[in-house]
Amino acid sequence: MASMMFTDCSSISSTLLHVNGRRGAILFRHCVGQLRLQSSASARGCSISIRCSSSPSSATSVDGKAVAKTIRDEITLDVSRMKESIGVVPGLAVILVGDRKDSATYVRNKKKACESVGIKSLEVRLAEDCSEEQVLKSISCFNDDPSIHGILVQLPLPSHMDEQNILNAVSIEKDVDGFHPLNIGRLAMRGREPLFVPCTPKGCIELLHRYNVEIKGKRAVVIGRSNIVGMPAALLLQEDATVSIIHSRTKNPEEITREADIIIAAVGKPNMVRGSWIKPGAVIIDVGINPVDDPNAPRGYRLVGDVCYEEACQIASAITPVPGGVGPMTIAMLLSNTLISAKRIHNFE
Amino acid sequence: MASMMFTDCSSISSTLLHVNGRRGAILFRHCVGQLRLQSSASARGCSISIRCSSSPSSATSVDGKAVAKTIRDEITLDVSRMKESIGVVPGLAVILVGDRKDSATYVRNKKKACESVGIKSLEVRLAEDCSEEQVLKSISCFNDDPSIHGILVQLPLPSHMDEQNILNAVSIEKDVDGFHPLNIGRLAMRGREPLFVPCTPKGCIELLHRYNVEIKGKRAVVIGRSNIVGMPAALLLQEDATVSIIHSRTKNPEEITREADIIIAAVGKPNMVRGSWIKPGAVIIDVGINPVDDPNAPRGYRLVGDVCYEEACQIASAITPVPGGVGPMTIAMLLSNTLISAKRIHNFE
Numbered sequence: 001m002a003s004m005m006f007t008d009c010s011s012i013s014s015t016l017l018h019v020n021g022r023r024g025a026i027l028f029r030h031c032v033g034q035l036r037l038q039s040s041a042s043a044r045g046c047s048i049s050i051r052c053s054s055s056p057s058s059a060t061s062v063d064g065k066a067v068a069k070t071i072r073d074e075i076t077l078d079v080s081r082m083k084e085s086i087g088v089v090p091g092l093a094v095i096l097v098g099d100r101k102d103s104a105t106y107v108r109n110k111k112k113a114c115e116s117v118g119i120k121s122l123e124v125r126l127a128e129d130c131s132e133e134q135v136l137k138s139i140s141c142f143n144d145d146p147s148i149h150g151i152l153v154q155l156p157l158p159s160h161m162d163e164q165n166i167l168n169a170v171s172i173e174k175d176v177d178g179f180h181p182l183n184i185g186r187l188a189m190r191g192r193e194p195l196f197v198p199c200t201p202k203g204c205i206e207l208l209h210r211y212n213v214e215i216k217g218k219r220a221v222v223i224g225r226s227n228i229v230g231m232p233a234a235l236l237l238q239e240d241a242t243v244s245i246i247h248s249r250t251k252n253p254e255e256i257t258r259e260a261d262i263i264i265a266a267v268g269k270p271n272m273v274r275g276s277w278i279k280p281g282a283v284i285i286d287v288g289i290n291p292v293d294d295p296n297a298p299r300g301y302r303l304v305g306d307v308c309y310e311e312a313c314q315i316a317s318a319i320t321p322v323p324g325g326v327g328p329m330t331i332a333m334l335l336s337n338t339l340i341s342a343k344r345i346h347n348f349e
Numbered sequence: 350m351a352s353m354m355f356t357d358c359s360s361i362s363s364t365l366l367h368v369n370g371r372r373g374a375i376l377f378r379h380c381v382g383q384l385r386l387q388s389s390a391s392a393r394g395c396s397i398s399i400r401c402s403s404s405p406s407s408a409t410s411v412d413g414k415a416v417a418k419t420i421r422d423e424i425t426l427d428v429s430r431m432k433e434s435i436g437v438v439p440g441l442a443v444i445l446v447g448d449r450k451d452s453a454t455y456v457r458n459k460k461k462a463c464e465s466v467g468i469k470s471l472e473v474r475l476a477e478d479c480s481e482e483q484v485l486k487s488i489s490c491f492n493d494d495p496s497i498h499g500i501l502v503q504l505p506l507p508s509h510m511d512e513q514n515i516l517n518a519v520s521i522e523k524d525v526d527g528f529h530p531l532n533i534g535r536l537a538m539r540g541r542e543p544l545f546v547p548c549t550p551k552g553c554i555e556l557l558h559r560y561n562v563e564i565k566g567k568r569a570v571v572i573g574r575s576n577i578v579g580m581p582a583a584l585l586l587q588e589d590a591t592v593s594i595i596h597s598r599t600k601n602p603e604e605i606t607r608e609a610d611i612i613i614a615a616v617g618k619p620n621m622v623r624g625s626w627i628k629p630g631a632v633i634i635d636v637g638i639n640p641v642d643d644p645n646a647p648r649g650y651r652l653v654g655d656v657c658y659e660e661a662c663q664i665a666s667a668i669t670p671v672p673g674g675v676g677p678m679t680i681a682m683l684l685s686n687t688l689i690s691a692k693r694i695h696n697f698e
Contacts, residue, residue: 164540164541180534181531181534181535181537181538181541182530182531182534183534184533184534184537184538185529185530185531185532185533185534185535185536185537186530186534187534188530188533188534188537188576188580188584189530189533189576189580190574190575190576190580191513191576192513192530216598217598217599217600225539225587226539227537227538227539227540231537231538231539231587235537238574238580238594238596240598241598242593242594242595242596242598242599242600242605243593243594244591244592244593244594245587245591245592245593246591247587247591249565249566249589249590249591250566250591251566251591256591
């Protein structure tokens with residue numbers, strides 16, 4: 001009898017199992033906790049009994065990848081329409097400074113995404129040790145370039161540079177990342193509209209909308225208060241939900257999070273949010289993308305969120321997977337912001 | 350035997366009571382709920398027994414009037430020092446449009462406050478039906494006037510005017526009200542400093558500091574999310590406290606407020622926050638200034654806060670009175686911002 005025990009299920013999906021020389025195909029649902037698989041060979045064939053230590057997932061998987069695809073299709077149509085009507089193609093300029101592999105990957109993904117929808121993209125690569133002035137010069141050129149409607153500076157910048165100074169230099173009309181304080185101020189103020197909503201929080205809210213998650217009157221907890229995600233996410237939710245913001249100085253994050261109907265987790269700590277933090281039926285948007293060591297994984301690591309998926313998916317009503325949840329939405333929102341910018345600049349509906 | 354019953358104590362302070370022709374002087378502490386005062390005349394004189402229906406106030410009164418006075422004294426010294434050192438006097442320009450009596454009162458109080466500390470103030474009065482262009486012209490003149498370091502447009506503006514447009518026209522370096530979205534954006538973003546913090550929320554935090562109220566790690570509830578108070582107050586508290594923002598769409602404001610160590614109430618609804626909303630020992634900053642009808646009051650009305658003082662002061666550890674709490678602090682913070690502006694412009698420490 002062959003017996004295999006899995007203590008973590010993220011690597012289990014549909015798989016062919018070779019058991020005692022006979023082939024068995026079993027589809028596992030995500031999030032089964034522990035699974036003991038026993039098989040006994042017999043004259044009639046291979047019988048496999050599955051004893052699950054925990055109940056199967058009850059949460060809907062909020063499929064960011066699929067939603068992002070739908071959004072990209074919508075954008076593709078609009079980009080074509082704009083090109084045919086007024087001969088304008090939206091253009092995105094990306095400035096990449098330094099050699100970080102993750103930054104290079106993110107930029108590459110953004111370029112591919114632009115190509116997939118018909119948005120023109122331009123990339124400027126600068127060396128790690130280039131001067132701040134060179135970065136500012138590139139930004140200035142793109143500010144003045146009428147074929148460019150969005151400018152993105154890939155973060156983080158090398159430590160010798162003044163990030164504030166550089167981000168402030170991007171023309172507010174082309175600030176597709178939405179990081180300019182003027183945009184953030186307009187986001188914060190009721191009755192005002194920002195020119196651009198920061199991509200990741202915009203993606204989080206878009207997922208809630210597309211899955212018909214009610215926000216009005218709900219308790220929302222945002223875990224994390226970064227300028228890029230937590231703070232703008234809280235501002236976006238504040239119009240309709242009752243928002244609590246949790247951070248490193250919060251004494252009882254578990255207790256407060258347990259009150260939430262909607263949780264947005266954006267702290268960058270793998271598996272920090274446990275099942276005990278979650279109210280039954282809550283909706284979870286997990287922004288975390290944390291590499292954890294995994295000798296079994298092809299690259300020696302796998303990606304997990306800020307939320308312990310295995311526990312959460314048995315309690316929440318819906319949860320984003322990592323990867324495949326928020327990540328693809330961030331890129332889709334970048335494309336969306338670039339298109340919005342082009343439309344606004346050219347007064348195109 | 351003369352008997353008097355008081356059901357509301359806001360008009361009771363120290364008072365001489367004429368009882369059966371004899372004079373008695375009794376000092377009442379605030380917040381006594383119901384007080385039955387009985388006296389019996391006797392051969393020996395007037396004996397007065399006081400039976401209180403509720404226990405006396407346990408809360409410290411957060412005396413905004415006194416703190417504001419201290420701050421004004423500090424400012425007076427600094428203004429003198431600046432005048433003697435570099436011959437510069439801070440200047441505040443106030444633009445008042447229309448005939449509202451309350452606006453006229455606020456502007457008058459601000460001018461008097463400026464005079465009391467040695468800040469020069471200039472007032473421009475425009476008619477209710479003046480054009481937006483005239484307002485913008487005044488702002489533009491003050492923007493260019495080197496003797497003016499702060500510009501304040503008294504709100505609300507007449508309804509035919511675009512408030513956003515007008516507030517945006519104030520030079521960011523002279524935006525002493527802190528309403529410009531660029532200031533708000535810098536307030537919201539970690540690692541950034543606004544040029545000016547909006548006066549009322551700044552006053553709320555200043556009171557907490559001056560009364561040594563610990564903020565770090567505490568639960569703070571902000572009731573209200575206006576651009577002028579609630580939203581910036583929440584942003585200010587967010588660095589150290591765990592903030593929840595309550596508003597008109599919140600389903601269970603009482604329950605959430607009861608979790609708070611610090612409450613900032615800024616909704617404009619008289620006596621909305623009841624004793625049952627308050628955790629024993631909480632600190633309450635009441636921003637509300639609500640006129641309620643009172644035939645016994647000299648002007649036919651009296652001012653009450655958003656918090657039912659009579660109930661709250663028996664549960665909270667500290668609470669601002671209304672009036673005499675936040676109001677004087679708002680003005681003190683305006684003076685402070687004007688001085689900060691002059692120092693910054695002239696590079697004076």
